[in-house]
Amino acid sequence: MEHGKMITLFGFLTFDVSTVLMTTISSIIVFVLAVAATRTLALRPTGMQNIMEWVVDFVKGIINSTMDWQTGGRFLTFGMTLLMYIFVSNMLGLPFMVGTHGEEGHLTWWKSPTSDPTITLTLAVMVVALTHYYGIKMKGTSGYVKGYFQPMSFLFPLKIIEEFANTLTLGLRLFGNIYAGEILLGLLAGLGASGVGGALGAALPMLAWQGFSIFVGGIQAFIFTMLTMVYMAHKVSDDH
Structure with a gap:
């Protein structure tokens, strides 16, 4: 199955309607879950409430494994939001995928927003921008910039390249795994719909893959959450 897109133009900006829709739905679901768990x-x-407290303890463990709690405690809410949202x-794309066939092929309306590289990147x-912000806020501009020239100043270009590499790998790793999973689910569903191997023969592998x-x-x-806290620790902790 090929992931089709319904593109709309707004001035000079281009939007994928299904991605905007599913991103909104994800945000609403996370908000409703948080409100329901703390009401x-x-x-x-x-x-x-028990599930939410488990999430709190889980994210606390991630933070404590990357930096001391006095420094990292302020990132608890951020880490929980990131973990739940992702x-x-x-x-979202696992239970079912609703589509229609148009002149340009198959348009997928229901999918995981993280199967779009625009969202993950x-x-x-x-x-990465937040790590820079908190690094400057907690170390000061001079102390933060100085870190790029330590332990040896000639490593500065490599550290700049590392920032771009971290951004790309963080986003593309998530996109690649989720996109590949949805493609295979679509292929298995297509086999069942076309009668190849029988509906039951396609359903069993599809359930296993789900x-x-x-x-x-x-x-x-x-x-994603763990690497976020690792990158944050590198920017805000003196011992990293």
């Missing part, structure tokens, strides 16, 4: 707090958590976005750019895709989606959300 009625209890000393003995149950249900949604996980929900990764999962935008997230990566925002993360289960594996849930695992991959969770791992990719964890890796």
Whole structure:
């Protein structure tokens, strides 16, 4: 299956309508989950509150593994939002994918927003930009710039290249894994619809791949959040 796109122009800007729609849906789902989990707090958590507290502890563990809590505690909310948003976005394209056939081919309306490189690279750019912001805020401009010339000044060009490489790898790793998973799911669904191997023969591999895709989606959300905190620690901690 080829991921079709419905493109619309707004002035000199180009938008993929399905990507904008699914990004909005992901944001709404994360907001609703957060509100539902914190609406009625209890000393003995149950249900949604229990899940949210598990997320808090999980992100705390990520932060503590990359920097001291006194420095990294301020990034707890950021890490939770990032983890939940990426996980929900990764999962959206798994249950079903709704499309119509137009003159230009198959238009996919329901998909994971993280299967679009525009979204994942935008997230990566925002993360790297935030690391620079907090690095300057916590170390001062002179102290932050000085770090690019340590331990030896001739390494400065390599450190600049590293910043671009981190941005690209952070975004493209997430995109590649989610996009490939949705492509294979679409191919398996197409085999069942066309009668190749029978609907049952296509359904079993599709269910197995969906289960594996849930695992991959969770791992990719964890890796993205972990690398974000690693990059942040490199900028804000004196011992990194």
